[in-house]
Amino acid sequence: MKKALPGVALAAAAAFALTACTSGTDAPSDGDGGTSVHPLSIGNFLDVTSWDPSLADIGFDGPYLSAVYDPLLTIDGDGQPQPGLATDWEVSDDFTTITMNLRTDTEFSNGEAFNAEAAVKSLDYLKAGVRSQEAYQKVESFEAVDEDTIAIHLTQRDDTILYFMGLGRSYMMAPSAIDDGSLATAPVGSGPYTLGASSVPGAEYHFDKVADHWAAEDFPFDPLTISPLSDATAMLNGMEGGQFNLIYGDKTAMDLAPDNDWNVASGLSMWVGLQFSDRLGATEMGKPLGDVRVRQALNYAFNGQELVDTIGQGVGVATNQVFPADTPGYVKSLNDMYPANIEKAKQLLAEAGYADGFDVTMPMAPPFQPWQAIIEQTFGELGIGVTFKETDFMQYMSVAPEYPMFVAVIAMDGNPVATVERQIAKPQWYNPNPGVEAFPEIQAQIDTVFSAEPGDEQIAAIEKLNELVTEQAFFSVWSQSTNTYISTSEFEVTPVIGMMFPTLRQIEVVG
Amino acid sequence: MLTFTLKRLVSGVILLVVVATATFFLAHAAIPDPTLGLLGSAATPEAQQALAAKIGTDRPVIVQFGDWIAGLFRGDLGDSWKNFQPVGAQIALKLPVTLSVVTAAVLLSAVLGGLLGVLAGLRPGTWIDKLVKAGAVILFALPGFWVALLLVMTFAVQLKWFPAVGYVQPQESVGGWLQSITLPAISLALGAVVMIAEQLRNAIIRADGLDYMRTLRSRGLPQWRIVVHLLRNSAPPSLTILALMFVGLLSGAIIVEQIFALPGIGPLTQASSQNGDIPMLLGITVVTVVFVVIINFLLDILLGWINPKARVK
Numbered sequence: 001m002k003k004a005l006p007g008v009a010l011a012a013a014a015a016f017a018l019t020a021c022t023s024g025t026d027a028p029s030d031g032d033g034g035t036s037v038h039p040l041s042i043g044n045f046l047d048v049t050s051w052d053p054s055l056a057d058i059g060f061d062g063p064y065l066s067a068v069y070d071p072l073l074t075i076d077g078d079g080q081p082q083p084g085l086a087t088d089w090e091v092s093d094d095f096t097t098i099t100m101n102l103r104t105d106t107e108f109s110n111g112e113a114f115n116a117e118a119a120v121k122s123l124d125y126l127k128a129g130v131r132s133q134e135a136y137q138k139v140e141s142f143e144a145v146d147e148d149t150i151a152i153h154l155t156q157r158d159d160t161i162l163y164f165m166g167l168g169r170s171y172m173m174a175p176s177a178i179d180d181g182s183l184a185t186a187p188v189g190s191g192p193y194t195l196g197a198s199s200v201p202g203a204e205y206h207f208d209k210v211a212d213h214w215a216a217e218d219f220p221f222d223p224l225t226i227s228p229l230s231d232a233t234a235m236l237n238g239m240e241g242g243q244f245n246l247i248y249g250d251k252t253a254m255d256l257a258p259d260n261d262w263n264v265a266s267g268l269s270m271w272v273g274l275q276f277s278d279r280l281g282a283t284e285m286g287k288p289l290g291d292v293r294v295r296q297a298l299n300y301a302f303n304g305q306e307l308v309d310t311i312g313q314g315v316g317v318a319t320n321q322v323f324p325a326d327t328p329g330y331v332k333s334l335n336d337m338y339p340a341n342i343e344k345a346k347q348l349l350a351e352a353g354y355a356d357g358f359d360v361t362m363p364m365a366p367p368f369q370p371w372q373a374i375i376e377q378t379f380g381e382l383g384i385g386v387t388f389k390e391t392d393f394m395q396y397m398s399v400a401p402e403y404p405m406f407v408a409v410i411a412m413d414g415n416p417v418a419t420v421e422r423q424i425a426k427p428q429w430y431n432p433n434p435g436v437e438a439f440p441e442i443q444a445q446i447d448t449v450f451s452a453e454p455g456d457e458q459i460a461a462i463e464k465l466n467e468l469v470t471e472q473a474f475f476s477v478w479s480q481s482t483n484t485y486i487s488t489s490e491f492e493v494t495p496v497i498g499m500m501f502p503t504l505r506q507i508e509v510v511g
Numbered sequence: 512m513l514t515f516t517l518k519r520l521v522s523g524v525i526l527l528v529v530v531a532t533a534t535f536f537l538a539h540a541a542i543p544d545p546t547l548g549l550l551g552s553a554a555t556p557e558a559q560q561a562l563a564a565k566i567g568t569d570r571p572v573i574v575q576f577g578d579w580i581a582g583l584f585r586g587d588l589g590d591s592w593k594n595f596q597p598v599g600a601q602i603a604l605k606l607p608v609t610l611s612v613v614t615a616a617v618l619l620s621a622v623l624g625g626l627l628g629v630l631a632g633l634r635p636g637t638w639i640d641k642l643v644k645a646g647a648v649i650l651f652a653l654p655g656f657w658v659a660l661l662l663v664m665t666f667a668v669q670l671k672w673f674p675a676v677g678y679v680q681p682q683e684s685v686g687g688w689l690q691s692i693t694l695p696a697i698s699l700a701l702g703a704v705v706m707i708a709e710q711l712r713n714a715i716i717r718a719d720g721l722d723y724m725r726t727l728r729s730r731g732l733p734q735w736r737i738v739v740h741l742l743r744n745s746a747p748p749s750l751t752i753l754a755l756m757f758v759g760l761l762s763g764a765i766i767v768e769q770i771f772a773l774p775g776i777g778p779l780t781q782a783s784s785q786n787g788d789i790p791m792l793l794g795i796t797v798v799t800v801v802f803v804v805i806i807n808f809l810l811d812i813l814l815g816w817i818n819p820k821a822r823v824k
Contacts (some may be wrong), residue, residue, distance in 0.1 A: 203774035
């Protein structure tokens with residue numbers, strides 16, 4: 001929920017390369033050639049959901065978990081999987097087996113060795129986890145091939161598994177801690193830090209640096225503290241008071257940044273607009289939405305840039321697409337398809353037989369109220385009578401898809417195949433009936449995407465699919481919102497689409 | 512006294528069961544399927560099913576209630592649906608933070624409010640009386656969150672005398688602990704100080720005009736003994752307000768805890784409401800009700816001690 005809706009928080013991707021690769025980053029060093037350390041105190045928006053990676057959220061848990069656990073794969077700012085404990089990997093020609101080579105110089109903080117057997121145990125545990133299982137839906141089994149090699153056997157091709165693993169679903173845990181069932185309170189990983197005994201749960205987490213960690217130079221933060229604060233003003237006060245040097249920021253913090261010599265990093269996070277949950281017009285109330293001209297009219301009716309300027313206070317990107325702006329899959333020219341034009345919208349409604357509009361009921365909850373007035377006003381101009389059924393924030397996710405359309409603030413993915421799956425092709429809570437089978441051209445293009453050779457061929461297929469769904473007005477997207485991170489001048493953050501707060505690997509010392 | 516205590520205990524338990532039962536069914540009616548909110552974007556149908564099985568919401572509500580109420584009588588508040596940790600242990604971690612701030616606020620209110628109230632009551636119409644009355648109007652008119660923000664900006668951000676956010680445990684540093692609760696306690700207490708002072712002032716003025724006070728004065732009692740008598744007769748309304756304030760401040764602390772990023776019951780309540788973590792909400796409700804019962808019980812005892820006429824036979 002935190003990841004999908006504002007108030008809880010309201011995130012550049014690249015082609016998904018299923019090819020072997022390696023990488024590494026250099027840490028800053030002092031004049032003597034040793035690594036310099038910098039105190040880092042982070043103000044995160046939420047407390048860690050759980051120290052057990054199988055129960056953790058990806059959203060705001062990244063900095064906490066990345067401190068104590070090493071992942072098999074990490075991810076870079078472009079959404080590309082990068083080596084972690086897996087040094088390289090290879091995908092079989094039939095795309096159903098991924099073979100990974102593992103590091104051999106790592107041990108868990110309790111002294112247990114990290115090897116293929118330990119990796120398989122963690123992966124089996126993650127596959128069964130209520131929150132982590134999302135990454136392993138198409139996994140048949142994990143196999144320890146030898147001491148430092150594992151194989152992931154898939155039931156079918158899965159172009160998103162490496163992305164989700166890198167996003168935060170492949171943290172490795174000590175086998176004995178899994179057996180003990182103690183991970184939720186006493187994390188045992190092989191990460192660059194261990195959880196300090198002086199931590200106060202829910203208030204301040206202190207971390208002790210592991211001096212001989214295999215990537216210690218990538219984590220020059222010492223001491224490291226992470227504090228959860230669910231109030232933007234409190235975070236800003238802490239930053240101004242010198243208690244933090246990196247926070248999850250808002251517009252006020254952005255405005256104060258130049259005077260304080262703070263760095264600002266923003267990354268796309270969510271799309272905002274109308275989700276058509278009945279684009280087939282299968283229900284009586286949703287019938288008008290079954291006509292593409294009505295859906296297109298609702299695209300012409302709203303001025304995305306105006307909404308960014310007013311409600312978004314100038315922060316965000318006006319677009320009509322669900323693919324994050326300027327990432328693979330996104331097609332800039334499509335933004336010209338529905339320029340704001342209320343007369344054109346009226347004309348399309350009239351052509352569809354709704355010259356006098358129609359009546360519709362939509363759900364409404366407090367986090368979405370900023371858009372209520374503009375919807376009422378715009379629909380009013382089109383003759384559409386809208387009745388808002390008030391509900392609370394918690395119920396919104398359950399009831400919203402029962403209405404033909406609803407105000408949506410939906411988390412985006414940096415991986416274009418994941419976007420195809422989660423926004424277009426596969427049922428999700430916000431799109432329980434994608435209905436793509438009723439659009440043969442779109443269905444055929446989805447099939448093309450899932451069978452295309454990863455890389456340029458697949459990206460081209462995705463861009464074509466994006467063009468088709470935009471033409472068919474699958475959504476009425478107004479804009480894409482951002483996550484912002486404010487840091488003191490010696491730190492720089494690389495936002496990652498799909499994470500509300502990046503991991504420690506995305507924090508760099510620059511000063 | 513024993514009968515009084517037993518009656519109070521029984522009524523407290525009945526109140527607890529009634530409020531807990533009502534809260535249980537209201538929460539389940541309001542959040543029929545909590546798995547979506549708990550899983551967020553990871554909410555695939557398979558994950559929802561697995562979570563429902565793990566937290567037991569795939570069973571009839573009445574069965575869930577039976578388990579929960581049985582656990583309650585065993586002192587087991589169940590496990591959180593968000594992080595699967597025992598609710599009791601998590602509340603026990605947060606409660607001392609809230610109690611620290613609220614207790615400090617109540618003490619501050621009692622001492623300052625009492626002092627100002629006595630001074631104003633004994634010298635009606637003087638500058639101190641006018642100051643208390645004017646202060647009451649001004650401080651009542653100021654929103655608590657605004658006062659809190661003003662305090663942070665002045666004493667934490669600019670002067671750096673206190674931390675802007677965060678909480679230090681007393682076992683880590685007593686000085687640090689006092690520093691971390693000072694501004695939040697002042698924020699909470701300001702309104703209460705003037706309320707107590709105003710209440711006490713009026714009660715003293717009222718009591719001062721009664722016959723027994725004239726009698727005491729005519730007997731030539733020293734002023735301090737007269738003040739003691741005055742206080743014994745004027746204190747009950749102020750103590751009642753102080754007790755009500757303690758309960759009120761527990762909920763008022765939510766905003767202050769948010770502004771000062773204190774890891775108390777407030778943020779826990781807010782997060783649990785947003786997540787649909789019903790066991791946690793129920794646990795917080797139970798603990799709050801227990802506190803209400805205890806505070807009222809202690810108030811009755813205290814009032815009886817101060818004023819024998821108030822004792823329940």
